[in-house]
Amino acid sequence: MMRVIRQRPVATAIALLSLAVLLVLPITLGRFGNYMLAMWATMTIAAMGLNLTLGYAGQISLAQGAFVGIGAYISAIMTTNGWPLGAALVVAIVVCFAIGWLLGYPALRVQHHYLAFVTLSFSTLAYLVFRNEEWLTKGTYGIYSIPRPTILGYSLKHHLDFYYFALMWLVVISLLMWWLVRSPWGRAFTALRENPLRAQSLGVDTRLYTLMAFAIGSTMGGVAGVLYAPLVEFIDPNPFALALSFNLLLMVIVGGSGYFLGPFLGALIAVLLPEWLRDYTSDFYLVAYALLVMILLIFSPTGILGLVDRLATSRRARRASEARAAETPRIKAKEGA
């Protein structure tokens, strides 16, 4: 930890500053602001999971929204039946890990757009189950009054309290994710994305890592769902239709796929930008949002952080070449002498 601070002082400062803003800012916001920030934290967790599957391991998935749905239904059904949220979390982790693992199998056979369509189909099938299995999910009628958790006798009924609760989840999961992508597994995931054939020849069990990438990424979607249900307090199948999977995918891409901070930024844009645009464009906020996304993708298909990275690299290269240019005359002078 200390080493990280010493090696990356700027990054550490930015991280601490962001955390401070995230802790203080909500106090100045109203109920709705806190609700939206908690939504941002939730969606960031889900997008982080997809970023692992897609950004690090290179496996496209259009099913992340379905896992948020599975997590949310587990959370809603269990907590409305008197179970604590912690129990729902454990069940959701186990279930989403298992289903995510199974969903990884098609990725062993097909790639790219075919994989996109398989996962898209899964997403739609999950939606049909949410809608049709009324005995379990109450169908389109929805599940009402999902309780917010109580921690040590303290209820998180208020939006501000729940926001801090969500923020805590986000921090814990971010740390776990940071540790994972920097572990040898993270290296193997990157290898799988960049060149699976070469990775295999170096002993990387690409099958196992592919399945793992799907399972872990999906689990994070499920965890986000567990948090989502008590946040919104009412769920029906509609939020978990294909559109959510598309949106999560856009969050990852817009933020910068394969960058650790990509999902944070992507979710910020996808969750908060439309709300902010709503103030200026009234009903047209989604139109404006979609337009902005298209323009961004045209100029930087690697997302915002990809753009930042490119600018930083070209600046470094310019500086390096300036340094070389400054060196050359001296060397020449030496050779001359």
Added chain:
Amino acid sequence: MSSFATLVIAGLATGAIYALIAIGFALLWQASQTINFAQGEFVMLPAFFALVAMGLGLPYWAAALITFVLAAVLLGAMFKRLLVDPMLKHGVIPLAMATMALAIFLKESVKDLYSAEAYPFPSLVPPVNVNVLGTNVSLQHIAIIVVALVTLVALTWLLDHTTTGRQMQATAQNPTVARILGIPVERMIMLTFLINAVLVVIASLLVTPIYLAKFSSGETLGLAAFVAAIIGGFNQLRGAIVGGFLLGVIDNLAAAYVSTQYRAAVPLFILIAVILFRPEGLFGRKEERTV
């Protein structure tokens, strides 16, 4: 038996529309590696062009004509120039994402600029049933099948028997070689986008009288087109046609014999099975993968 025949004919009508959408989808993929996630919205939108035109007091035929022109400009030329061309060099997936954003854009634009309601849409033929060989058949269904078949035959003829068509096929198969042979590759790709625009307008005019004009109706249609194109074979136009008809029939039979709640699941299961066990499609050629 008679009800089974009715179902099959209804299925062929639905399938004819799917085939039109799927073939455009496959054409775009072949010509410029575009997986158009907005293809469903491309079918939803022309109906609203026509509705606006008719709202201004124009007769059906004039409204249809204007719709064709608008679609060719917006969904054909502008789509290619403004979105596909700048994105294409970044690869298949980023372009696919951009079309996802386009789908949201089109859908929300219609919702905000026109309305979120569903609107009735005039049909080509009166909604009556006729008796064909003892089977009760909707005249509308017959009209759809006839129009779609004429379109498909015309398209196939264009591709197989005209110089332009053969140039388009050459472009789709290998743009580099096509360019060396002196084929105006750029113009051929643009033509493909225009053909897709025409196909989605025809599909729109055929399907909207049945399903009504609604901003969200593109979702199901787009999904059906993906499924049809993949079942038939992404790289085979005839595959997409057969896939479309097959899917339409399966869809209607599933609605009758499987539960209505899960009718939408049947094509998805077929899709998954095809992708896993025969990714080149039921009628497609295997794309040789190099190690």
Added chain:
Amino acid sequence: MTKVLEVHDVRKHFGGIKAVDGVSFDVHEGEILGLIGPNGCGKSTLFNVILGQLAPTAGRVALDGRDITGMRPSGLNRLGVSRTFQLLQVFPQLSVRENLILAGQEHEGSMLSRLFGRRDVGLTPAADRMIAFFRMQHLAEEKAGSLSYGQQKLLDAAMAFMAGPRLVLLDEPAGGVNLTMLADLKDRLKAINTEQGATFVVIEHNMEFVMSLCSRVVVMAEGRVLASGSPEQVRANPAVIDAYLGH
């Protein structure tokens, strides 16, 4: 002499095309075997069969007497079979050191122990030794993608040796490498052959490179073994000359 690799009557047919049509040879411990032949003679296909990338139509491949036919590439690698590819295959986004650590990490501990263990799996010293051996100290922190072609080729080869392999299959290591770099590469390959005692099979078109590097050469033509022997014997063989000039 101990046989490290035995290739026994391997066949690989694609439809009617017999890419590999009954090839047998042994590779002995510590030798550098050259595998040459005109383009399309089936060398690369044979490599892919040996390495589990393609399933053979018929035949048997054994490593140290153990049947490895059809084994998956990752498992095979963990048994000590390593390779390089004809086209450059490094991980451009990872640094040179990270590339090397990756090349060794799957041989250390289990998947779980790697998840909870050290970030470099304790391989940094080994990676740095390999970097020093290939004389790339000044590049250790650079992203592999920013290296010159020749440097990437060196890294590519270094990665193949990272896990201390028993057998290394090199597919055109000299392709596209300039002359200075080539001498360097040959020198390093010979050194690692003596020091690590690793056994090599090399596919190469650069005859001078093969003849000066390899102790024995197998010549393939049209999916079969045409000749084998010392570089001198092979060079003097009229059938070999004919196969090369005939094409």
